[in-house]
Amino acid sequence: MAATRDGYGQALLDLATNPRVVVLEADLGKSTKSLHFRKAHPERTVSCGIGEQNMLLVAAGMAASGYIPFASTFAIFTERAFEHMRNGVARPNLAVHLCGSHGGTHTGTDGSSAQSIEDLAVYRTLPNVTVLHPADDVSTRLLTMQLADSNSPSYMRTARNKTPVLYDDAPAGTIQIGKGVVLTEGHDVALVACGVMVSQALEACNMLASEGIKATVVDMHTIKPLDGVLVDELVKRCGAIVTAEDHSIIGGLGGAVAEHLSSTSMAPLERIGVKDRFGESAESHEMLEMMELTPTDIAAAAKRAIARKR
Amino acid sequence: MVHRAQAGHPGGSLSEIDLLTALYRTQLRVRPDEPTWADRDRFVLSKGHASPGMYAILAEMGFISQEDLKSYRVKGGVCQGHVDMKWCPGVDFSAGSLGMGLSFGMGAALAARMDNSERQAYVMLGDGEIQEGSVWEAAMAAAHHELGNLNVILDRNRIQNDDFCENQMRMFDIPAKWRAFGWNVMEIDGHDMASILEGLDFLSKSNTGPSILIAQTVKGKGISFMEDNPGFHGAAPNDEQYALAMKELGVTA
Structure with a gap:
């Protein structure tokens, strides 16, 4: 078990060999895990205080001067600076990499004010912005490292709490921005998940298997650009898709897949996500139950999707 | 430009123009034939709606042509409605939303500083613009980081979109606010060239932290019916007004 935010912190340390990489913080480096970089490289770390709007545009100014800025705070607080991201970063296509940690209801007992359930949706609407939500610390580290080579901005959501490590033994090249990862192969239904919901989908896959239903599980860590080629393959292979995310059912991974299918396929789609409501203070597992994001919920959705196949 | 487009922001362009002229002609280290020169000074027009004023200077400096000025607000034109680094040579910042430029600067x-370069960052703010909270996030942060190479010129023309600033949102003692945030502050007359040059000299000599010139200006300066008139913050002159304006400015061509 490990938290994706730890993978982010490790990646920043690894990236420090590139002298153009700089880190920006808004007083939450201990939480987002940029603190490791700050300790090792204080001269390349910029404290912006509790001021997210300023942080985004300071990062933009540095990007326009040839630096590669990684800025982080809680996912929810990045949203305060949405217009700065839109007009100051995405529009001029400056390669600022924004990381929102503590995303989703899985964040837990801090309560609804801290549980961003709309971040993936809002950043997905911005031209030029790559949107990532990795499932484990290993993939978070690899994806963050790849961002440093990108010429366009990004938003990555990480999670506060620990989830199973999925890619400890994965061969090199498994994790690539824009490419979903097929974790299990089955022909009855495809479970397409991101972030903390990937391990939930794997559990759902096991539950379905015990009933003789074979599922393909995909880690769709890149929400934008969506791996439409893979989605089309899943339609061909399985004929039914379930998406699963710790995020509003509006506009996130489910929304992205629905948009894609609307012009390519009549395949049934069931979306597991937060049903247009706010959370409350509770432990991670309690939140997943309350929001109907458990393996049981995913398995039930899989059966509904299968039943809708023509 | 504004007359041709029948849209745009003449008032704030005229209030800033003397300041921009002095800045570009005496201070900015830029190369019109190499607009993306990495070690150039940066100029951020945070009040990006006052783009006609900046485009006029960029044309005088040779970043763009006189012909390019006709592209203001026209499809495909380098002179976008608000200054945009992706469209116009010599523009370092894509403006449009107030309150963002100081952070970028x-x-x-x-x-x-990280590059160990002497290059400077200059930011022009509007006075109404400092009602945006993020300006003060940036003001606090720039002083914290002791950025002696960050220089701001505040175009204090006392008018914003809807009305006089005094009616929209009183800002009380503006110089005191910046001093309290840890800035070097000087007040100048933004239309008196000697005063402006003295101010620019103050900026170049103030290296202990960020510095700001608060320039008293007149919105719509130089055109009788635009001066101090909130009606010309974001409105184009009609044909008759245009002819009168050109006459007052002594433009015969």
């Missing part, structure tokens, strides 16, 4: 100043 701070990033440019930090980068210059």
Whole structure:
């Protein structure tokens, strides 16, 4: 078990060999895990205080001067600076990499004010912005490292709490921005998940298997650009898709897949996500139950999707 | 430009023009034939709606042509409605939303320091603009980071979109606010060239932290019916007004 935010912190340390990489913080480096970089490289770390709007545009100014800025705070607080991201970063296509940690209801007992359930949706609407939500610390580290080579901005959501490590033994090249990862192969239904919901989908896959239903599980860590080629393959292979995310059912991974299918396929789609409501203070597992994001919920959705196949 | 487009912001362009002229002609280290020169000084027009004023200077400097000025607000034109680094040579910042430019300038100043470069970052703010909270996030942060290479010129023309600033949102003692945030502050007459040059000299000599010139200006300066008139913040002159304006400015061509 490990938290994706730890993978982010490790990646920043690894990236420090590139002298153009700089880190920006808004007083939450201990939480987002940029603190490791700050300790090792204080001269390349910029404290912006509790001021997210300023942080985004300071990062933009540095990007326009040839630096590669990684800025982080809680996912929810990045949203305060949405217009700065839109007009100051995405529009001029400056390669600022924004990381929102503590995303989703899985964040837990801090309560609804801290549980961003709309971040993936809002950043997905911005031209030029790559949107990532990795499932484990290993993939978070690899994806963050790849961002440093990108010429366009990004938003990555990480999670506060620990989830199973999925890619400890994965061969090199498994994790690539824009490419979903097929974790299990089955022909009855495809479970397409991101972030903390990937391990939930794997559990759902096991539950379905015990009933003789074979599922393909995909880690769709890149929400934008969506791996439409893979989605089309899943339609061909399985004929039914379930998406699963710790995020509003509006506009996130489910929304992205629905948009894609609307012009390519009549395949049934069931979306597991937060049903247009706010959370409350509770432990991670309690939140997943309350929001109907458990393996049981995913398995039930899989059966509904299968039943809708023509 | 504004008359041709029948849209745009003449008032704030005229209030800033003397300041921009002095800045570009005496201070900015830029190369019109190499607009993306990495070690150039950066100029951020944070009040990006006052783009006609900046485009006029960029044309005088040779970044763009006189013909390019006809592209203001026209499809495909380098002179977008608000200054945009992706469209216009010599523009370092894509403006449009107020309150963002100071942060961007701070990033440019930090980068210059990390590069051990002497290059400077200049930011022009509007006075109404400082009602945006993020300006003060940036003001506090720039002082914290002791950015002596960050220089701000505040165009204090006392008018914003809807009305006089005094009616929209009183800002009380503006110089005191900046001093309290840890800035070097000087007040100048933004239409008196000697005063402006003295101010620019103050900026270049103030290296202990960020510095700001608060320039008293007149919105719509130089055109009788636009001066101090909130009606010309964001409105184009009609044909008759245009002819009168050209006459007052002594433009015969």
